[in-house]
Amino acid sequence: MSEHERILVCVSASPTNADVIRRAAALAGAMDAELIALYVEDTELYDEARARAVHDHLSLAERHGALLTTIYGDDPATAIAEYARVSGITKIVLGKSPEHKRLFAPKETLMSRLNELAPNVEIIIVPNQLTVDAEPLQLRRFFRKGRFSTVDLARAALILAICTGVGFLFTAIGLAITNVVLIYILGVLAVALVTTGPIYSLLSSFFSVLVFNFFFTEPYYSLRSSPDYFATFAVMFTAALLSSSLTSRIKAQSIQTANKAYQTEVLLTTSQLLQKADEKRAILEVVQQQLCRLLEHSVLCYDSDLDAPTLCAIEQDGGFGGIDLEAERKAAQWVRQNGKHAGRTTRVFPEARCLYMAVRSERTVWAVIGIRADNAPPIDEFRKNLMISILDECALAVEKDHMTREKQRIEENARQESLRANLLRSISHDLRTPLTSISGNAAILVENQGQLGDESLKRLYTSIYDDAIWLNGLVENLLTITRTENGAMKLNLQTELVADTVEEALRHIDRDAARRHIAADLPEEMLLARMDAGLIVQVLVNLLNNAVKYTPEGARITVGIRRKDGMALIWVADDGQGVPPGDESRVFDMFYTGVKRSPDSRRGIGLGLALCKSIVQAHGGEIGVENVRPHGAKFWFTLPIVEVEGYEQ
């Protein structure tokens, strides 16, 4: 069978169960199978000795590497069979005899029922080795379960007395004796409701028969009675007992329903909170707080790097004061490496003050959660199961978060890669053109010394100079691109006068600008903005050079500043042809180079405006372009204004 074996061992309170678990573990080890310890919690009333036994067996199973699961159900066979079917169990290990039979439970053995309900699963029976007292009688448990409480006893007595009173009333007004029998059955029902433990129901059933016999059957005031009544007594006793048994079942069930509702609620809240948490730290924090609230223990949490843990302390157990976290770290480290529980209440690092559990998925331990367990009541099974569910959910959330991030990173990398490839292609083309011109012009100068007229000489020199300057501008933009890593720009932010940037930019624009009319429209008001001055100057230089590049000689270019809606609005307007309609947003795309131009035309690889956009956005501003009347383009961008305080004239 190529499929992975999954072995299920049933946990019970039976003294032989420990042996069963050990054997199942040995079997799982031998077959290299996964071991699952299943405990079917039923509606039996809480019994401390039983709970402790179950707890011991569960932790035994856990030490043997079993995965713990608890399910709820009154019929263990159906519950086990259902679980086995759902989770693909291949083998079930059982003890020789089912642990107990309920008073009115079906008499078939667990094994035969399982065989019937889960025919595909192999059932392995481990014979009893210990000689145990014959399975404790139901009656003995019946007595053992309830402890005598005088209050409950008094209640039972009082109810019985009231029933007797009502009985007298009924006979006085001449009602049939059967009504009195019904009154007593009703009384026993009431006793079952107001007392804890079946002992009171049993006692009141018994005594109600006695009292009925004493007061209401002939001869009155004597326990002797005619054999006619024996049948009545028997039916009365059975009816009372049965109904009380049913009542206690209902009561137990309602407690369990409440527990289940609580569990569902906790899990639901946790998943809601987890959905909102969008980062590993936040996820861990949610889980930590939920656990803290649920268990009422202080909880600490190590991230996978085992750096300083985050603490979530509560008062009930004294928080983490006085705990040597450095010493505790070893246990956490072990959990991180092995992905298993350690610390207090386990065999590994039992001297630790906390119980450490891994938040893990298939292969990775994402974090380690520590729960202070040295001076608080132990965590009951119910909460422990909840805790494990929460940890599982946490692991899922962290894993999902991790995968999303990983995916994003890969996508981002791919995007950057293709961007870089595009960039490199464009750059090598655009670098080569001016370089060819520079080297060619220089070669002419070298080879034709003395043969060139002043006019041609000047043209060659100017061409070399212009190309060099243009190359420098390109390099400047490229340098800025290298500063943008993963889309995030590292800014050296300072408060600057916006007008200063305009003046600075006007000093750095191309020589061609001399043949355009450039005017500055600066406001009276001094607008300050937080910015990386070098980058904002570069934005302005790019916009101005762009305006120069796309306008004919003699064109008018205006650069202006205004306050608008709490932002500083800076614009560069020209009276050229404007942006092709529909291209308003595309002009800021990388490698957009305007109207179709001849393939060998140069100047501009569509880098400048894209760079402007990312610079302005990194400053928290916006950038845009609109065409103006009668013709021309107006590029604008905004920067958040800084209001100066403490300035007094």
Place this chain on the structure above:
Amino acid sequence: MNNKPLILVVEDDAAVRSLMAVALDTQGYRYHLARNGAEALIEASTQQPAVMLLDLGLPDMEGVDIIRKVRTWTGMPVIVISARSEDADKVEALDAGADDYLTKPFSVDELLARLRVALRRVNAEASAGSESAVYENGILRIDYAAGCAYIADQEIHLTPIEYRLLCLLARNTGKVLTHNYILKEIWGSYTASDVGSLRVFMATLRKKLQTGGEQPYIQTHIGIGYRMLKQDGRQEDAP
């Protein structure tokens, strides 16, 4: 005998070094060339140059360290030349004691203009001695004793902080003063909001000194600092 001042050029790149040598030659300056920090320190200490042109990216030493060492014995003007367009490097060099900076690629005109500014500062200091009671720069006049400033003999009305700023710039005419330096000198300790205030004070001060079409007295070096320019009718300091 050549009375022209001696310029020390510290530059590791041969092409740039020869470019500067040619430029200095055309103006008749005497110069010494150093290829690294060690040579620079030897030349600076033994030859007593008037001005040092220092490249920040030397193979053997950080340019900033050279400035700090040189400043232990001389106040000669140091103009740093940096290929890095990062403002932080320039500010660091200026704070370490450099007077001015140039960013590669620079034009020869600009190099010579900066050199003249630096040399004028040397001359002014030599002739005026330490602190004179009156500062004169073109049509700007500051009477330190009276605590007044004049433009073309017209008194300009300045707030106390503006006056102190003007004096600080005047005492360091030709030198680029970084924001940090000015803030420390005027405010002592400062907070982030003072940085904004400084921009506003400077802008108003510049406006008050602005008298017409000529070159402004205070030059803004965005992201770096401010500088008072020496004016003498000729406008040659345009960067």
